[in-house]
Each structure stands twice: as structure tokens, then as C-alpha cells.
Amino acid sequence: MAPVTLYISAYCPFCHQALRLLDSKGVSYQTISVDGRSDVRQDMTNKAGSHTVPQIWIGDTHVGGCDDLYALESEGRLNDMLK
């Protein structure tokens, strides 16, 4: 399975929604918290081009945020990307 990495914040409903979808698929992932860590959020922003959480990578591919993850699922592309 491709490694999945998410930058998240504890009080972010979009983050929990993204994690729920991955959990429903039995996907394991690494989470990086930006809470109280402006340097980590800045690093995420530099890499993602967006300051909102979650920011999600599957392997080397930057998926984007929660909406983007669900869009891939709706398009039937997510499972292939996770392989």
C-alpha cells in the first residue's frame, strides 16, 4: 500500500472526516499535527501551497484536502491510488 501522510489539527472536522474515510478502508497512515507548531504548519504550507488542514499525500502525490480526498473516492480513483 502507498504510504499516506496527513497534516492535521485535533479540532478540525475536515481532518476527522478525512481520517474516517481512510479508516473505513482499513488504510494505515501517518499523521503530523500542526497544533501549536507554527514551523510545521509553515512547512506544510510550503509543500502544499495551502495553509488549511488537512493536507494529504498518498505516496509522493499531493491529494489536497478533505474535499479532494472525497472527490477521488466519488470518481472511483482513490482505491487505485492507495494500492
Ligand SMILES: N[C@@H](CCC(=O)N[C@@H](CS)C(=O)NCC(=O)O)C(=O)O
Ligand atoms: N475544503 C477544505 C477545508 C479545510 C478547512 O477549512 N480546514 C480548516 C480547519 S477544519 C482550516 O484549516 N482553517 C484555516 C485555519 O485553521 O487556518 C478541505 O476539504 O480540506
